[in-house]
Amino acid sequence: MAEILVYVDHVGGAVRKPTLELLTLARRLGEPVAVVLGAHAGETAAVLAEYGATRVLTNDAGEFADYLVVPKVDALQAAVEAVSPAAVLVPSSAESKEVAARLALRIGSGVITDATDLEAGDNGPVATQSAFAASFTTKSRVIKGTPVVTVKPNSAPAEPAPAAGSTEPLAVSFSQEAGGTKVVSRTPRASTGRPELTEAAIVVSGGRGVNGAENFAIIEALADSLGGAVGASRAAVDAGWYPHSNQVGQTGKSVSPQLYIASGISGAIQHRAGMQTSKTIVAINKDPEAPIFDLVDYGVVGDLFGVVPALTEEIRVRKG
Incomplete structure (x- = not known):
């Protein structure tokens, strides 16, 4: 053979x-x-x-x-x-x-x-x-x-x-x-305790709808309840709300997890290029016409500030 x-x-x-x-x-x-x-x-x-x-x-x-x-x-x-x-x-x-x-x-x-x-x-x-x-x-x-x-x-x-x-x-x-190219120094990346973004089986991402760096705490809480990684759209990264190392999209990282949850992300082609091969896609967005709903397996039309914490709490209850 x-x-x-x-x-x-x-x-x-x-x-x-x-x-x-x-x-x-x-x-x-x-x-x-x-x-x-x-x-x-x-x-x-x-x-x-x-x-x-x-x-x-x-x-x-x-x-x-x-x-x-x-x-x-x-x-x-x-x-x-x-x-x-x-x-x-x-x-x-x-x-x-x-x-x-x-x-x-x-x-x-x-x-x-x-x-x-x-x-x-x-x-x-x-x-x-x-x-x-x-x-x-x-x-x-x-x-x-x-x-x-x-x-x-x-x-x-x-x-x-x-x-x-x-x-x-x-x-x-x-x-x-x-x-030709020598490594002269290394700085260890601070560990978050979460899986590597590109390798994670579950990724929870936040976008423009998260509306601020301080609000990414609810995205992190949902990811942690699922044992997943945290991602961000280009809009969120460009606004300085989350590090570029967590950007999902054409100019960021390409992910293909078993479950991808997009919260407050409209679904621009740039973002879709980095996550569309995910096995199961869930979107949470208050705009029923958001392009992200064209490719999801499950869509929730609602305010992420109500939906995401409720989902996180339900997961924690079911996990006991």
Whole structure:
């Protein structure tokens, strides 16, 4: 059976959920071979094996932490040359998409970004994508070289399927360009205790209708009652009510959770581009003609300042 390379996203040896989803998708196409780079790489093997990795290739060189992007491209190129995989799967984060594009150029292949599903085809993997702000769904495949595909978080459930997960060292020769951009300092992001926005299964977002930074507390309360992340529309971010890192939309982050709740968001195309692939969409808006209602599964016409706190309280009561 063909082998599928999976680039592992981890933090200090803790494997992030999108990687486990990639392993699940990779099993549809062949035998997953995980590639883990950086410190604590060896600590990931047990988890990766639990989710189907037949082999785990590791390299803990300091270059992966000290320099940006290129060392990772060098390593993935080495993995492609060592394994000759049928495809390379990469999480759809901002950095990983740059890694994927550079890798595809290096190996003379094509790249597909932001896939929402993968299936085996007669001539290689077939990727499902959303186009034109998710107005259309397309199916694409790479027709030259080894396909490199980035996949959006929450595109598939992470399903365990225990495999060997044998650990093997990956030999990497770093290119001259690898030291081009050095990391000189890091500032840890303050933790909110909430899941990462792009990885969250539930996202609650507020827009212009929230009418002030102080009122985002009710959006946060609903998100916390559901164990979800907090998002914001561009209008709310531009007004300074919430950080840009939480912006959902074409110029912000793209999310695809199981549940997306839009509160006080009109539904402009810019926002829809970042959330329209969500599995279930709920909108709360006092304007019955708001464009957001054209794409929702459930819509509530009402004042969010009454609806959102009542919903939060009901969730807390039912959870006991």
